[in-house]
Amino acid sequence: xxxxxxxxxxxxxxxxxxxxxxxxxxxxxxxxxxxxxxxxxxxxxxxxxxxxxxxxxxxxxxxxxxxxxxxxxxxxxxxxxxxxxxxxxxxxxxxxxxxxxxxxxxxxxxxxxxxxxxxxxxxxxxxxxxxxxxxxxxxxxxxxxxxxxxxxxxxxxxxxxxxxxxxxxxxxxxxxxxxxxxxxxxxxxxxxxxxxxxxxxxxxxxxxxxxxxxxxxxxxxxxxxxxxxxxxxxxxxxxxxxxxxxxxxxxxxxxxxxxxxxxxxxxxxxxxxxxxxxxxxxxxxxxxxxxxxxxxxxxxxxxxxxxxxxxxxxxxxxxxxxxxxxxxxxxxxxxxxxxxxxxxxxxxx
Ligand code: NAD
Numbered sequence: 001x002x003x004x005x006x007x008x009x010x011x012x013x014x015x016x017x018x019x020x021x022x023x024x025x026x027x028x029x030x031x032x033x034x035x036x037x038x039x040x041x042x043x044x045x046x047x048x049x050x051x052x053x054x055x056x057x058x059x060x061x062x063x064x065x066x067x068x069x070x071x072x073x074x075x076x077x078x079x080x081x082x083x084x085x086x087x088x089x090x091x092x093x094x095x096x097x098x099x100x101x102x103x104x105x106x107x108x109x110x111x112x113x114x115x116x117x118x119x120x121x122x123x124x125x126x127x128x129x130x131x132x133x134x135x136x137x138x139x140x141x142x143x144x145x146x147x148x149x150x151x152x153x154x155x156x157x158x159x160x161x162x163x164x165x166x167x168x169x170x171x172x173x174x175x176x177x178x179x180x181x182x183x184x185x186x187x188x189x190x191x192x193x194x195x196x197x198x199x200x201x202x203x204x205x206x207x208x209x210x211x212x213x214x215x216x217x218x219x220x221x222x223x224x225x226x227x228x229x230x231x232x233x234x235x236x237x238x239x240x241x242x243x244x245x246x247x248x249x250x251x252x253x254x255x256x257x258x259x260x261x262x263x264x265x266x267x268x269x270x271x272x273x274x275x276x277x278x279x280x281x282x283x284x285x286x287x288x289x290x291x292x293x294x295x296x297x298x299x300x301x302x303x304x305x306x307x308x309x310x311x312x313x314x315x316x317x318x319x320x321x322x323x324x325x326x327x328x329x330x331x332x333x334x335x336x337x338x339x340x341x342x343x344x345x346x347x348x349x
Pocket of ligand 1: 115117145146148177178179180181182183200201203221235236237238257258259285286288
């Protein structure tokens with residue numbers, strides 16, 4: 001399938017492909033737009049079954065970044081890169097050298113950061129070839145995951161306030177799917193507030209650690225949808241909200257960090273119909289990118305986390321608009337983000 005025929009193509013500004021035979025790099029950079037500033041977005045490394053799957057991911061994720069940054073009021077456009085490969089076996093110095101040169105070739109249109117399958121250490125290697133890197137330790141704001149987790153934590157409080165009419169989360173049941181960089185930190189925050197914590201991961205060592213450290217109850221990855229709890233927090237991969245899982249969910253809230261949680265757009269309506277309040281993924285998981293926006297010689301972690309806390313207000317605004325106009329929170333978030341993108345275009349005209 002060609003790029004223009006791909007259903008996820010949305011007038012993207014640039015879609016660049018690069019293959020480096022020597023290092024084995026096969027990568028795509030998708031820049032959705034740079035209306036509000038350079039296109040910042042993570043680099044995902046994944047053993048995609050084929051090039052079409054990788055392209056679709058890059059197109060969808062970069063569009064999501066445009067809306068995420070606009071919704072958070074940041075001076076960034078939307079971009080994303082994907083590397084077709086297994087992060088466990090295919091990483092090498094030459095691969096990161098080639099990826100750095102690829103990013104550099106776009107002249108600052110795209111700024112790379114870590115994402116699923118990549119780490120701040122990988123980004124240090126990319127930095128040798130290009131200055132267009134965010135989220136590294138030295139001279140940067142470091143791993144964005146703690147800020148993302150903080151945003152999801154305050155976002156869960158906003159959804160609990162709206163759906164359950166409660167100002168605290170003590171004693172409520174929350175299941176965290178995925179105990180990676182974000183999910184594990186989120187568990188720490190939730191446990192400190194006295195939630196009844198359930199955890200699922202395909203890596204059993206992480207479950208053992210969470211049980212020991214937070215008193216979390218482990219559930220098998222397939223059973224996490226069936227729990228009698230209040231909040232389901234997807235913090236692993238996308239498309240976990242689909243026909244099968246919506247029918248099974250007993251939680252009344254879906255609020256987590258994973259990108260592209262809805263398998264298809266229509267699942268936003270299906271959630272509302274099932275009376276499940278959904279915190280749009282790109283609204284609740286914006287903490288990392290907000291943290292990156294504070295990067296620079298005067299980086300102030302407290303100020304960055306203070307701005308991340310505003311995700312609470314953004315979600316309350318989204319839920320209020322959704323209720324007032326009888327639309328889904330997803331549609332409300334998209335409307336607010338689109339208004340902010342248009343306002344930038346009008347200001348520039
Ligand atoms: P990560 O790779 O560190 O963690 C993912 C975790 O999910 C791993 O522990 C993995 O074993 C687990 N997992 C994989 N498949 C699973 C399954 N079927 N069931 C249960 N667990 C499973 O990733 P991360 O950085 O923590 O990011 C998590 C999600 O949040 C991703 O979708 C990412 O795109 C999104 N996100 C992350 C950030 C960030 O700052 N890291 C920012 C925005 C969005």
